[in-house]
Amino acid sequence: MTKSNPGNYFEDFKPGMELVHATPLTLTTGDISLYRALTGDRHALYSAATFAVSNGFDQLPIDPLLAFHAVFGKTVPDISLNAVANLGYADGKFLKTVNPGDTLTAISDVIGVKENSNGKTGVVWVRTRGENQHGEIVLSYVRWVMVNKKNASNPAPEAVIPDLPxxxxxxxxxxxxxxxxxxxxxxxxxxxxxxxxxxxxxxxxxxxxxxxxxxxxxxxxxxxxxxxxxxxxxxxxxxxxxxxxxxxxxxxxxxxxxxxxxxxxxxxxxxxxxxxxxxxxxxxxxxxxxxxxxxxxxxxxxxxxxxxxxxxxxxxxxxxxxxxxxxxxxxxxxxxxxxxxxxx
The missing domain is CATH 3.10.129.10 (Hotdog Thioesterase)
Structure with a gap:
């Protein structure tokens, strides 16, 4: 039995399953600077603490997309390590400001599955929420992913397709x-x-x-x-x-x-x-x-x-x-x- 994580295949996902993802991540001002260096972001709200504070924030906040990517990254080893492609997003909400020093964790619920006609892959829908160190939900979103089957001969599950806004x-x-x-x-x-x-x-x-x-x-x-x-x-x-x-x-x-x-x-x-x-x-x-x-x-x-x-x-x-x-x-x-x- 291997101690390394091979990732989940399509057959491993069941509607109602909850996945608590590993490795909480504390975001810092260093992450802000590196994110800016990699993306070229110039919005004043995420560049200047003085500008942010003058508009009601406690300090220079984390860009919501940086928080989104950090939460998304937590989910990959459990959801998309064996994925063919990430297909789409829906019902994403940014619910609370993330500040430097906040620690994010990610939890996902499987809300849908459907095997593809080729019998080799299937689509998995998950609703993921990111929580801070106080257990407060800072963001949530749904994504769906095409995932390889481990064995094409395994029977197809009953299709469950979520109704999304x-x-x-x-x-x-x-x-x-x-x-x-x-x-x-x-x-x-x-x-x-x-x-x-x-x-x-x-x-x-x-x-x-x-x-x-x-x-x-x-x-x-x-x-x-x-x-x-x-x-x-x-x-x-x-x-x-x-x-x-x-x-x-x-x-x-x-x-x-x-x-x-x-x-x-x-x-x-x-x-x-x-x-x-x-x-x-x-x-x-x-x-x-x-x-x-x-x-x-x-x-x-x-x-x-x-x-x-x-x-x-x-x-x-x-x-x-x-x-x-x-x-x-x-x-x-x-x-x-x-x-x-x-x-x-």
Missing amino acids: KVVAAEDLVAPAYKTWDPALAGSNWRFGDYEVGEKIDHVDGMTVEEAEHQTATRLYQNTAKVHFDAHAQKDSRFGKRLIYGGVVISIARSLSFNGLESAAQMLAINAGTHAGPLFAGDTIYAWSEVLDTAELNETTGALRLRLVAAKNHPCSDFPLRGEDGKYHPDVLLDFDYWVAIPK
Whole structure:
């Protein structure tokens, strides 16, 4: 009997199963600096303690996406070590500010399973929650993953497919009440009322991702997925090389969106997300956004529901998304639907 962890296969997952994931992680200001170095994030709220405190925070907070990746990374050894691909996200909520010094743990509940028609893989749905050292839930989300079967001859389980909301309701958003938002320091005069539903924004800038960068980012989150690290094993994969973690794409695209959404700093919820295509070292990420909806939150703050699209080696002045066949454009990497707070 081996003492090492081979990871769970599709047959190992049962609806109702709870997985308590190993290795709590204390996030620090060092993590903030490294995350900024790897993503290029420029939002004032996550760059300057003085700016954050003047807008109601106790100190310089952890970017919600950094907390998300840290929690996600905890889940990989139990959920996606034997995964073919991470397929999507839904019903993600950022419920409490994470500060430097907070320690995050992750717990997942299996909420659905369905074997694929090829009999070799299946899809597993899990709801994961991240808790701080006080047992408070700071974030939760659903993701679904295609996982290899250990033995193709094993019988298919009864299919259980969860009913998930298409969007997190605006009334469920945990919203800030910004106090003294300084547009000069934030980098833009554009506020809640300046954005219209249907508006598209080309974020103009591109960022090339190198091998060492994406590996460092994924290690920062303690994500152990083989496809991101083991070049020797990946020589025999369908791509023949390491695949960049999709969370790297999310964070870099989000950082690129600063140019045009400078004051839309604080992510409040993840409505949906699809990793539409693979990214490899040496590729360049570009991004564009579409305003899908708006919501009034309180006297000082509103919310924008945004679609963030990332493409590789394809500037986004033509807003690539889908071809005439309805399938994603071959250069599209990410289709990400989220709520973000913005001052009025």
